[in-house]
Amino acid sequence: MAETPHDKPEMIDPSINAPPLHHSAAEIEKEEAEARERKLKKKAKKRVEEDHSGELNIVALMDAFTIILVFLIKSYASDPTQITQGDDIKIPTSTTTLSVVEAVPLVISKKGVLVNSQAVVRIMDNGLVDPAEKQGFLIGRVAEALKKEAEHHKMISRFNSKVKFEGLLLIVADKDTKFETLTDVLFTAGQVEFGQFKFAVLKNE
Amino acid sequence: MARKLKRHVEEAAGELNLVPYMDIVVNLILFLMLSSTGLVQFGVINVSAPAIGGGGEPEEQKDPPLNLTVAISSKGFFVAGTGGVLPAPGSSTEPSIPKLGDKYDYAALTKKLIEVKSAFRNETKVIVTGDPGTAYEVIIGVMDASRQDGPNNILFPDVMLSPGIAQ
Known part of the structure; x- marks a missing residue:
């Protein structure tokens, strides 16, 4: 009896990566799992090789640094007045909610009085201004320095209508500054057109 | 000679040398962190000195x-x-x-x-x-x-x- 094409056993194409027909479903699954595992191992090995090649990926670090740099430059630029603390000046804390505004800075540290970052008069060990520098409450050198600042700001306001001289003084004082020194400075400022004071403090929120 | 050629090939392939840029950025960050007070919140308290004599605007006060x-x-x-x-x-x-x-x-x-x-x-x-x-x-x-x-x-x-x- 001649064999019809239908009776012929089915030919398996060796190029097809299919499991042989006689494998059960469990065996197929097992083989697939093994293949997956082999693939993962190969990937891990490749990654380890890449890590040991000596090339450091600094792109992520660069991203972080750039963000930090932008933040720092922005905060540096947005401060209207630079206030710094140190051994000679420790600013007291307060519950105030007002923010720092642009004003002429006057610093009273443990060692001296500074007008716009320029040392003007020395403070003695007892925390007071040298009596030789004073005429009553008035501290001569501080008055001179503040007068110069007032004239400077008035000149700017003459040429720039947006800038207005309001006689605003930002007092940045050490927390141990004596009341006598403070009132002397405020009295002196009052004599040279600085009538509004803002005391710089650390916000205690 | 071969190393030179390799570097030249890498640069030509678009690999940017970030190390000098890193140096600049690190230095800038250190400088700004030391000089900046951005992390400390400063505030102010408004204070005025009492007016002497007839200065200032007169205030209408009933009490x-x-x-x-x-x-x-x-x-x-x-x-x-x-x-x-x-x-x-x-x-x-x-x-x-x-x-x-x-x-x-x-x-x-x-x-x-x-x-x-x-x-x-x-x-x-x-x-x-x-x-x-x-x-x-x-x-x-x-x-x-x-x-x-x-x-x-x-x-x-x-x-x-x-x-x-x-x-």
Whole structure:
């Protein structure tokens, strides 16, 4: 009896990566799992090789640094007045909610009085201004320095209508500054057109 | 020769050398972190000196001024107004709010000023004065205590500084 094409056993194409027909479903699954595992191992090995090649990926670090740099430059630029603390000046804390505004800075540290970052008069060990520098409450050198600042700001306001001289003084004082020194400075400022004071403090929120 | 060629090939392939840029950025960050105060929150307290003579704009006031004054002494706070000084419990010479040990009692001062505020609702000014040796930190503490009690209960926010008490 001649064999019809239908009776012929089915030919398996060796190029097809299919499991042989006689494998059960469990065996197929097992083989697939093994293949997956082999693939993962190969990937891990490749990654380890890449890590040991000596090339450091600094792109992520660069991203972080750039963000930090932008933040720092922005905060540096947005401060209207630079206030710094140190051994000679420790600013007291307060519950105030007002923010720092642009004003002429006057610093009273443990060692001296500074007008716009320029040392003007020395403070003695007892925390007071040298009596030789004073005429009553008035501290001569501080008055001179503040007068110069007032004239400077008035000149700017003459040429720039947006800038207005309001006689605003930002007092940045050490927390141990004596009341006598403070009132002397405020009295002196009052004599040279600085009538509004803002005391710089650390916000205690 | 081969190494040179390799580098040339890498650069031509678009590999950017980030190391000099990294150096600049690290230096800038260090400089800005040391000089910047961005992480510390600074604030200000508005203060004015009492007007002398007829300066300033005249104020229309129906009630006589309270002239509420907090004087800081080495023993505690004296709270005074037009008409006299608030006496300490049991003594007329002791401060209105004596010190608690070595520390000033800011909470008691706020409590006392709440009582004053309840009697003078429209008053906003307080004059702060003290011994010549009073520390600046204590003056700021008194300003805080007299400014407000909590976020909504505003007491006396207009602070005026007056020269010290001569002893």
